[in-house]
Each structure stands twice: as structure tokens, then as C-alpha cells.
Amino acid sequence: MKPKWPRITWDSSSDGAGDAPRILGINPWIHDFAAFNLWARPGGLLSVLAMLRAGGAQVALMDCLDQTWSDVPWPKPRAWGHGHYPKEHIPKPFALRAVPRQFSRYGHSPSVVRDALRLLSPPPDLVLLTTSMTYWYPGAAEALAMARELWPGVPVVLGGIYATLCPEHAQGLGADAVLGGRLEDPLCWRGLWKLLGCSAPPLPAGSGLELALDLYAAPRFSVILGSRGCPFHCPYCASHTLHPAFRQAEGETVLSGVRAEFARGVRDFAFYDDALLVSPETWLWPLLEWLEGKGAQLHTPNAMHARFLTPESCRRLKRAGLSTVRLGLETVDFEHRLDAKLSLQEWEAGMAALREAGFGPGEVGAYILFGLPDQDPGVVQRAIIMAKSWGIRPELAHFTPIPSSRLFGRACEVSSYPLAKETLCQNNSIWPCVSGGFSWEHVRFWRRLLDE
Ligand code: B12
Ligand code: SF4
Structure with missing residues (x-):
């Protein structure tokens, strides 16, 4: 059963639960002219959360592109589970001002996400922000600003496809660290644990090929x-x-x-x-x-x-x-x-x-x-x-x-x-x-x- 809004919880199935570091993963909104949910899941973030959980962390997921809660309105999916996202028109970025199309934010409304995150208890020790399409960084920037507003002292790390393909551009977003590449690469893995002030545990077996799909309650x-x-x-x-x-x-x-x-x-x-x-x-x-x-x-x-x-x-x-x-x-x-x-x-x-x-x-x-x-x-x-x-x-x-x-x-x-x-x-x-x-x-x- 999906929980009722605004509940998000820590998954404590890791060995070290209790005093284990708490890591929140965020899959940000899409800002685009069009977006359709073709069975989309943040594969990179789910693999990162699976690795960190296996490494002893407690993890939680905020996917701005998944209904998550039973009582938050969401367009009815099609017969095979794919379908539309909720959307809200937003102004076009300056660079795209001449394109004759409406620009929108796809996913939950920011107020729904903010209220859910505010109630996440205890707060995270680290926030991981994933990115996919290189041109979707404004959604990540919006999520970054929200994390800063809610938890000013908590480091936010940016990673994923945009961070890997456009590392210099990604530096401009203002995250505490941009970690390009695959988390299972030793440098990236050690870098992330260093941000938590811990030494890195050994990389779990199968890293990068396991996804923490169980973080979705009652997925379609x-x-x-x-x-x-x-x-x-x-x-x-x-x-x-x-x-x-x-x-x-x-x-x-x-x-x-x-x-x-x-x-x-x-x-x-x-x-x-x-x-x-x-x-x-x-x-x-x-x-x-x-x-x-x-x-x-x-x-x-x-x-x-x-x-x-x-x-x-x-x-x-x-x-x-x-x-x-x-x-x-x-x-x-x-x-x-x-x-x-x-x-x-x-x-x-x-x-x-x-x-x-x-x-x-x-x-x-x-x-x-x-x-x-x-x-x-x-x-x-x-x-x-x-x-x-x-x-x-x-x-x-x-x-x-x-x-x-x-x-x-x-x-x-x-x-x-x-x-x-x-x-x-x-x-x-x-x-x-x-x-x-x-x-x-x-x-x-x-x-x-x-x-x-
Ligand atoms: C599955 C997939 C899709 C799916 C769903 C994607 C989604 N979630 O939205 C579908 C089929 C719908 C899709 C569609 C499209 N896709 Co696609 N897709 C992929 C694919 C094959 C895999 C992504 C994935 O899940 N990988 C598996 C995970 C485990 O790997 P990962 O994401 O790289 O994550 C690792 C690291 O990045 C890092 N990491 C990830 N997050 C974080 C966070 C932190 C904090 C840290 C430290 C590290 C970290 O660690 C992870 C583990 O190793 C990639 C190609 C690829 N090989 O990656 C293309 C890719 C992302 N897609 C691409 C494209 C072009 C498209 C389309 C535009 C194609 C088209 N012409 O229509 C559409 C647009 C989608 C849309 N508008 O909704 C391009 C991206 C282009 C760009 N400019 O960014 C890619 C790279 C393929 C390519 N051609 O090179 N896609
Ligand atoms: S290299 Fe070619 S065949 Fe392989 S995933 Fe990319 S487009 Fe497909």
C-alpha cells in the first residue's frame, strides 16, 4: 500500500541502522516542453541508494516524478503502467525564449515535496541529487535550492548523467560536490563517504547492477x-x-x-x-x-x-x-x-x-x-x-x-x-x-x- 501524504521514511534495512549515516536521494522534477512517463525510473539513483544501503547507510527516496502517496492526485496511468505526469506551466528559460512551445515543470508540485521533506525525521546527513538528461538541470537546481532552504548545513552532492557529461557546467549549480562517473568507481565511492566524514566500506558485490526498487511502495x-x-x-x-x-x-x-x-x-x-x-x-x-x-x-x-x-x-x-x-x-x-x-x-x-x-x-x-x-x-x-x-x-x-x-x-x-x-x-x-x-x-x- 502506498503511504498517505506527506510521509517519507528512512529505510533501515541496512546492517548499521541506528547510528548509520542517513542519506536522502532526490530525483528532481523535469523542466521541459514535453515529458511522458515511458516507464521512467531514476536508474542511477536507485543503483546508488542500493550500494549505499548495502554499505551500511540508511536511505530514503524522494522521487518528484512518482506519485508516491495514495492521496496525492496523479494522472491515471495507462493499462501497462506508463502515462502522463502532472504538469504546471512555468516561464521558459531565457536561452529557449524563442521556441514556440509551452514550458512546464513535470512531477509533484513543489509545495507537496517541500512539506513531505520537512517532515522527514530525523533530517538527512547527506542529500544526493541525481540528474539524467543534460538539459534537465533546472529541475535539479530547484531541488537543490529546496534542500538548502530546509537543511542549510547538510551537504548536497550532485551526480548522474548530466554531472558526468557536463562536469564544468554542473559546478555552476552550487552543490557542495559534483561527483561525475559511476558511484561504484573507487574514487567516486571513497569521495562520497569522505563527505560523510567516514572511511568507505568495501564496495558491495554486484555494485552498479542492483537497484533499490523496494523504495517504491506499491509500484504500478x-x-x-x-x-x-x-x-x-x-x-x-x-x-x-x-x-x-x-x-x-x-x-x-x-x-x-x-x-x-x-x-x-x-x-x-x-x-x-x-x-x-x-x-x-x-x-x-x-x-x-x-x-x-x-x-x-x-x-x-x-x-x-x-x-x-x-x-x-x-x-x-x-x-x-x-x-x-x-x-x-x-x-x-x-x-x-x-x-x-x-x-x-x-x-x-x-x-x-x-x-x-x-x-x-x-x-x-x-x-x-x-x-x-x-x-x-x-x-x-x-x-x-x-x-x-x-x-x-x-x-x-x-x-x-x-x-x-x-x-x-x-x-x-x-x-x-x-x-x-x-x-x-x-x-x-x-x-x-x-x-x-x-x-x-x-x-x-x-x-x-x-x-x-
Ligand atoms: C533507460 C534510459 C531511458 C528510459 C528512461 C530514462 C529515465 N529514467 O528517465 C527511456 C527509454 C524512457 C529513455 C528515453 C530517452 N532517453 Co534515455 N537512456 C536510458 C539509459 C539507457 C539508461 C539510464 C540508466 O538508468 N542507467 C543505469 C544507471 C545505473 O546508470 P546511470 O544513470 O549512469 O547512474 C550511474 C552514475 O551516473 C552515477 N550516479 C547516478 N546518479 C547519481 C547521483 C549521485 C549523487 C552520484 C554521486 C552518482 C550518481 O552512479 C550510477 C551507478 O553507476 C541511458 C543510457 C545509459 N547507458 O546510461 C539513456 C540516456 C540517458 N537517454 C538519452 C536520451 C537522448 C533519451 C531520449 C531523449 C531519446 C529520444 N530521442 O527520445 C528520451 C527522452 C526521455 C524523456 N524525455 O522522457 C541520452 C541522454 C542525452 C542527454 N542529453 O542527456 C542517454 C545517455 C543515451 C544516449 N543516447 O547516449 N531513456
Ligand atoms: S552505442 Fe549504439 S547500439 Fe549502443 S546503446 Fe548507443 S545507440 Fe544503441
């Missing part, structure tokens, strides 16, 4: 993370900077996490892996076998590699309950792909395998990259038309210029926005690398093409 959906990183090196992606080595969890670790979620009623699971189908025998096959016939719905919003869709993998996925199938097609101009992750033959074989396993027309969606630097819009049009002719639902994945990715330099050259200096301008909703930028007229054009 959950996530699965069986690996970190990706063996491919696509020039528009930051996976390699974030997780330089491809690493997989033990089969039993993933399975016991899913079993625990299943036991408390969760049936919808989204995979967060970048390379779900690589070396599947390690953890994916045992998990899918366990899920067979259990009535779960599995979702791959982060896309799967079509080249690994064999008759066997598709059969296993189907039997286990794969319901949302998203593939990374990116383009149909196979001769001039920016990446090396897919050939036409592999795509066709993957499609045949999906069909054979019983995935019907309209059940499979494919992401097509839109808004790349120097991209010919005709190639995107062709991809939409071809995807439809294959019985696949095309979805435009708006290009995000990401610092550290190989394409970032070219993106900076073609964009009329100061992408490197102001990370807000890396927002894919503004079409930062499309000549003329975002326009409703063009949105209507692409929507018609996608829907007709």
Missing part, C-alpha cells in the same frame, strides 16, 4: 537492468562515456530482483539495458524462462538491436510476455549509416523472426532518427514509408546532441544554438540541429506522414 511498474554499456560505438550516443565497458549482472541477481517485484504484484517491466540481446544466456534467457506463463508484460522503450532478433530470441521474448517492442532502426539508408549496428539483411531477418514468433503488424515500433546534423529530410520520409510497408510503426527519435559523443562537434557547428555552452539547448524538443528549428507547421507535416 518496475524496471530491469541486467547490463551496463554497449559493445557498439554509435557516434550519436554517450553510452561509452557513461559505461566504458560492457558488463552484465549474474543471472540469479536479476532474477531475484524481478521475483521480489513480482511477489508484490508488479506485472509491467521495462528493460533499461543498452544491449539487451548481447550474450543473452548470462541472465536474459533464465529470466525469460522464469517469466513464461506468468502473465507479465515486458517493454523495451530503450530499443533492442534488430540484428540479434533470431527465431529463438523472438520466441523466448514472446513467450515471456514482450508487449512493447521497440527497435533501433534509425535509418533505411543502409549504405550511408552513421553507425555499424545494422545491415538490411539483418533487419529483414529480424523482421521475419518477429513475424514467425507471432508479433503482429502494428505491434512493433521502430525508432527513426530525426534532426541529425546535415540530415536530408527525404531520408526520414523514406524510412517512415518503408517501415510502414514492412508493417512496423515508425516513431521519430528526435536527435539529442550529447557532449562526449562523436557527433557533438558537428552538431555544434550546424546548430544556431550555443550547444556546448548552454546545455539547455541540447534539448531534442527544440530540434537544435534542424535548420529553422522547431515549428508547428513541420510537426503537423511529420504527424500526417506518420499517421496516414
Whole structure:
């Protein structure tokens, strides 16, 4: 059962509860033109809290993007648990003033969060603020200001994807420390415990691949993370900077996490892996076998590699309950792909395998990259038309210029926005690398093409 607002409590399942340090993790609001909850959980923060708890700390979670309490109004989720966030219009940041779209804060209203945090007792010894998209830092800045107002002497540490990809920019937010990189990296791990005035305990086994999902009471959906990183090196992606080595969890670790979620009623699971189908025998096959016939719905919003869709993998996925199938097609101009992750033959074989396993027309969606630097819009049009002719639902994945990715330099050259200096301008909703930028007229054009 979800608690009633405004209750947030310390989880004291760590060994050292009592005088153990109290660490509060905050997943801040999203400030953006658009945001939709596609089974989103702050994977990084949940992994950090799992490590710290295993290291002896007491932890608590304030996720501004989760309903958390039974009596706080929240948009009704869709049948598979995903859905809208509550939102409130807020002024556009100056750098985005010319974009003809409404800007909003997504998540709980700040007064709800403030009152809940104020009653957290005893107060935290340390606040961890996570970040995901590089252009979402204003939400983190707002949460930082709130933590300062409530607990002026308590250190606040900023980490996560924005802190890792844009460390200099992140310094400007005014946190007591910015710890980029993965918490399980020895330097980061020791640095964090030093801020608490303690020497670091040994890193718990499986660090970085376990998520403290139990911190959500009565969740409507959950996530699965069986690996970190990706063996491919696509020039528009930051996976390699974030997780330089491809690493997989033990089969039993993933399975016991899913079993625990299943036991408390969760049936919808989204995979967060970048390379779900690589070396599947390690953890994916045992998990899918366990899920067979259990009535779960599995979702791959982060896309799967079509080249690994064999008759066997598709059969296993189907039997286990794969319901949302998203593939990374990116383009149909196979001769001039920016990446090396897919050939036409592999795509066709993957499609045949999906069909054979019983995935019907309209059940499979494919992401097509839109808004790349120097991209010919005709190639995107062709991809939409071809995807439809294959019985696949095309979805435009708006290009995000990401610092550290190989394409970032070219993106900076073609964009009329100061992408490197102001990370807000890396927002894919503004079409930062499309000549003329975002326009409703063009949105209507692409929507018609996608829907007709
Ligand atoms: C799962 C995922 C999603 C999910 C949900 C994400 C969410 N929670 O909101 C879905 C599929 C919905 C999604 C969507 C998108 N995503 Co995404 N996604 C990811 C993915 C694969 C994994 C993130 C994750 O959970 N990792 C696992 C955790 C354990 O790792 P971590 O977050 O890095 O955390 C570690 C460290 O950062 C650190 N840490 C984390 N927090 C903290 C806090 C403190 C205090 C400290 C000290 C340390 C620390 O320690 C952690 C443990 O090692 C990443 C790629 C990647 N490999 O990371 C892309 C990524 C974050 N996504 C990206 C993009 C571009 C998108 C989309 C815009 C794609 C599109 N074109 O539509 C959309 C936009 C989402 C939206 N508007 O809502 C980009 C980010 C771009 C950017 N500018 O920041 C990434 C990096 C992928 C890429 N292309 O390079 N995404
Ligand atoms: S295959 Fe996907 S996750 Fe891997 S590098 Fe390419 S875009 Fe990133």
C-alpha cells in the first residue's frame, strides 16, 4: 500500500541502522516542453541508494516524478503502467525564449515535496541529487535550492548523467560536490563517504547492477537492468562515456530482483539495458524462462538491436510476455549509416523472426532518427514509408546532441544554438540541429506522414 501524504521514511534495512549515516536521494522534477512517463525510473539513483544501503547507510527516496502517496492526485496511468505526469506551466528559460512551445515543470508540485521533506525525521546527513538528461538541470537546481532552504548545513552532492557529461557546467549549480562517473568507481565511492566524514566500506558485490526498487511502495511498474554499456560505438550516443565497458549482472541477481517485484504484484517491466540481446544466456534467457506463463508484460522503450532478433530470441521474448517492442532502426539508408549496428539483411531477418514468433503488424515500433546534423529530410520520409510497408510503426527519435559523443562537434557547428555552452539547448524538443528549428507547421507535416 502506498503511504498517505506527506510521509517519507528512512529505510533501515541496512546492517548499521541506528547510528548509520542517513542519506536522502532526490530525483528532481523535469523542466521541459514535453515529458511522458515511458516507464521512467531514476536508474542511477536507485543503483546508488542500493550500494549505499548495502554499505551500511540508511536511505530514503524522494522521487518528484512518482506519485508516491495514495492521496496525492496523479494522472491515471495507462493499462501497462506508463502515462502522463502532472504538469504546471512555468516561464521558459531565457536561452529557449524563442521556441514556440509551452514550458512546464513535470512531477509533484513543489509545495507537496517541500512539506513531505520537512517532515522527514530525523533530517538527512547527506542529500544526493541525481540528474539524467543534460538539459534537465533546472529541475535539479530547484531541488537543490529546496534542500538548502530546509537543511542549510547538510551537504548536497550532485551526480548522474548530466554531472558526468557536463562536469564544468554542473559546478555552476552550487552543490557542495559534483561527483561525475559511476558511484561504484573507487574514487567516486571513497569521495562520497569522505563527505560523510567516514572511511568507505568495501564496495558491495554486484555494485552498479542492483537497484533499490523496494523504495517504491506499491509500484504500478518496475524496471530491469541486467547490463551496463554497449559493445557498439554509435557516434550519436554517450553510452561509452557513461559505461566504458560492457558488463552484465549474474543471472540469479536479476532474477531475484524481478521475483521480489513480482511477489508484490508488479506485472509491467521495462528493460533499461543498452544491449539487451548481447550474450543473452548470462541472465536474459533464465529470466525469460522464469517469466513464461506468468502473465507479465515486458517493454523495451530503450530499443533492442534488430540484428540479434533470431527465431529463438523472438520466441523466448514472446513467450515471456514482450508487449512493447521497440527497435533501433534509425535509418533505411543502409549504405550511408552513421553507425555499424545494422545491415538490411539483418533487419529483414529480424523482421521475419518477429513475424514467425507471432508479433503482429502494428505491434512493433521502430525508432527513426530525426534532426541529425546535415540530415536530408527525404531520408526520414523514406524510412517512415518503408517501415510502414514492412508493417512496423515508425516513431521519430528526435536527435539529442550529447557532449562526449562523436557527433557533438558537428552538431555544434550546424546548430544556431550555443550547444556546448548552454546545455539547455541540447534539448531534442527544440530540434537544435534542424535548420529553422522547431515549428508547428513541420510537426503537423511529420504527424500526417506518420499517421496516414
Ligand atoms: C533507460 C534510459 C531511458 C528510459 C528512461 C530514462 C529515465 N529514467 O528517465 C527511456 C527509454 C524512457 C529513455 C528515453 C530517452 N532517453 Co534515455 N537512456 C536510458 C539509459 C539507457 C539508461 C539510464 C540508466 O538508468 N542507467 C543505469 C544507471 C545505473 O546508470 P546511470 O544513470 O549512469 O547512474 C550511474 C552514475 O551516473 C552515477 N550516479 C547516478 N546518479 C547519481 C547521483 C549521485 C549523487 C552520484 C554521486 C552518482 C550518481 O552512479 C550510477 C551507478 O553507476 C541511458 C543510457 C545509459 N547507458 O546510461 C539513456 C540516456 C540517458 N537517454 C538519452 C536520451 C537522448 C533519451 C531520449 C531523449 C531519446 C529520444 N530521442 O527520445 C528520451 C527522452 C526521455 C524523456 N524525455 O522522457 C541520452 C541522454 C542525452 C542527454 N542529453 O542527456 C542517454 C545517455 C543515451 C544516449 N543516447 O547516449 N531513456
Ligand atoms: S547500439 Fe544503441 S546503446 Fe549502443 S552505442 Fe549504439 S545507440 Fe548507443
